[in-house]
Amino acid sequence: xxxxxxxxxxxxxxxxxxxxxxxxxxxxxxxxxxxxxxxxxxxxxxxxxxxxxxxxxxxxxxxxxxxxxxxxxxxxxxxxxxxxxxxxxxxxxxxxxxxxxxxxxxxxxxxxxxxxxxxxxxxxxxxxxxxxxxxxxxxxxxxxxxxxxxxxxxxxxxxxxxxxxxxxxxxxxxxxxxxxxxxxxxxxxxxxxxxxxxxxxxxxxxxxxxxxxxxxxxxxxxxxxxxxxxxxxxxxxxxxxxxxxxxxxxxxxxxxxxxxxxxxxxxxxxxxxxxxxxxxxxxxxxxxxxxxxxxxxxxxxxxxxxxxxxxxxxxxxxxxxxxxxxxxxxxxxxxxxxxxxxxxxxxxxxxxxxxxxxxxxxxxxxxxxxxxxxxxxxxxxxxxxxxxxxxxxxxxxxxxxxxxxx
Numbered sequence: 377x378x379x380x381x382x383x384x385x386x387x388x389x390x391x392x393x394x395x396x397x398x399x400x401x402x403x404x405x406x407x408x409x410x411x412x413x414x415x416x417x418x419x420x421x422x423x424x425x426x427x428x429x430x431x432x433x434x435x436x437x438x439x440x441x442x443x444x445x446x447x448x449x450x451x452x453x454x455x456x457x458x459x460x461x462x463x464x465x466x467x468x469x470x471x472x473x474x475x476x477x478x479x480x481x482x483x484x485x486x487x488x489x490x491x492x493x494x495x496x497x498x499x500x501x502x503x504x505x506x507x508x509x510x511x512x513x514x515x516x517x518x519x520x521x522x523x524x525x526x527x528x529x530x531x532x533x534x535x536x537x538x539x540x541x542x543x544x545x546x547x548x549x550x551x552x553x554x555x556x557x558x559x560x561x562x563x564x565x566x567x568x569x570x571x572x573x574x575x576x577x578x579x580x581x582x583x584x585x586x587x588x589x590x591x592x593x594x595x596x597x598x599x600x601x602x603x604x605x606x607x608x609x610x611x612x613x614x615x616x617x618x619x620x621x622x623x624x625x626x627x628x629x630x631x632x633x634x635x636x637x638x639x640x641x642x643x644x645x646x647x648x649x650x651x652x653x654x655x656x657x658x659x660x661x662x663x664x665x666x667x668x669x670x671x672x673x674x675x676x677x678x679x680x681x682x683x684x685x686x687x688x689x690x691x692x693x694x695x696x697x698x699x700x701x702x703x704x705x706x707x708x709x710x711x712x713x714x715x716x717x718x719x720x721x722x723x724x725x726x727x728x729x730x731x732x733x734x735x736x737x738x739x740x741x742x743x744x745x746x747x748x749x750x751x752x753x754x755x756x757x758x759x760x761x762x763x764x765x766x767x768x769x770x771x772x773x774x775x776x777x778x779x780x781x782x
Contacts, residue, residue, distance in 0.1 A: 524641055
């Protein structure tokens with residue numbers, strides 16, 4: 377849904393303005409005093425059309441997105457700490473309940489400021505769900521399955537986004553859409569590894585026996601038991617309206633996410649966590665610097681820059697493929713008693729990166745080469761820092777801080 381920044385009653389005022397007045401400024405000025413027109417051929421109502429978040433009010437949408445990211449950031453760390461102290465399932469169920477209740481409230485609120493506040497609270501719960509569900513995926517399986525399941529945790533993200541595109545297209549109204557995706561109902565077992573780490577052996581045994589029965593295998597020991605991992609489908613509102621082409625574009629993007637996950641399983645299983653991550657950072661840095669060697673407009677369609685960007689950022693072995701590996705590597709470095717806190721802290725910094733990213737892009741207003749230069753330097757620094765971390769492939773997950781010192 378798009379707004380043309382032009383009002384009904386003030387169309388005639390454009391003729392009375394000076395001839396040298398910028399057209400975009402004319403339309404925005406006119407629209408500010410009138411009523412907006414939206415293309416409703418695809419969607420009946422969106423957040424943008426509900427509160428006229430266009431032109432001079434676009435900054436309110438930006439504020440909403442920043443508030444959402446801050447909420448996820450804080451939820452990552454605080455819910456992670458709570459989960460280490462009070463159990464994975466307890467905090468996860470609270471987060472899921474809050475997501476459902478707050479999501480429903482957000483779908484019926486008539487005021488934009490209240491909507492932003494509710495979404496901030498919802499983002500807190502969402503951040504907690506992301507951290508805890510991932511850690512539980514790691515802790516309910518052992519051996520080679522830990523690598524596979526922890527990386528396949530990323531698959532529902534792609535399916536979720538694909539499903540959301542279809543739901544949004546069917547419902548056509550943001551309130552109905554928000555209400556529909558808020559009706560969550562999940563049965564989640566506690567993490568057996570966390571229960572064992574704090575001495576609740578009987579509770580852990582009950583969960584593992586139940587998992588063994590569901591999988592039709594005899595329980596021998598914890599490392600041989602394969603339990604269903606918990607995955608949560610997350611969603612974000614689109615800042616810009618999805619049209620027919622937008623839905624197709626998102627479907628292609630989701631298909632790539634599935635491909636990158638499969639590739640990540642292969643790379644991590646054969647080359648380890650460290651090499652996969654280091655290779656991705658160095659590839660990104662190399663392509664960033666190589667792009668700088670080809671000035672804009674030097675070649676037809678800037679094809680060298682496009683090829684290098686595709687190879688380094690979204691290529692078959694690029695940075696995107698290493699994202700699941702980084703999640704897995706981070707979780708394996710922390711002991712069970714601190715795993716949620718550690719993963720939450722790491723995710724918090726990733727959210728900070730998301731918030732800083734637009735500022736990095738804005739550096740091109742100072743000089744075109746600055747964003748790529750900074751990105752390349754940061755990637756090299758990250759690759760060097762990873763060298764000092766221990767390889768975790770094939771090693772048992774540490775349960776206590778003392779295990780890290782062995």
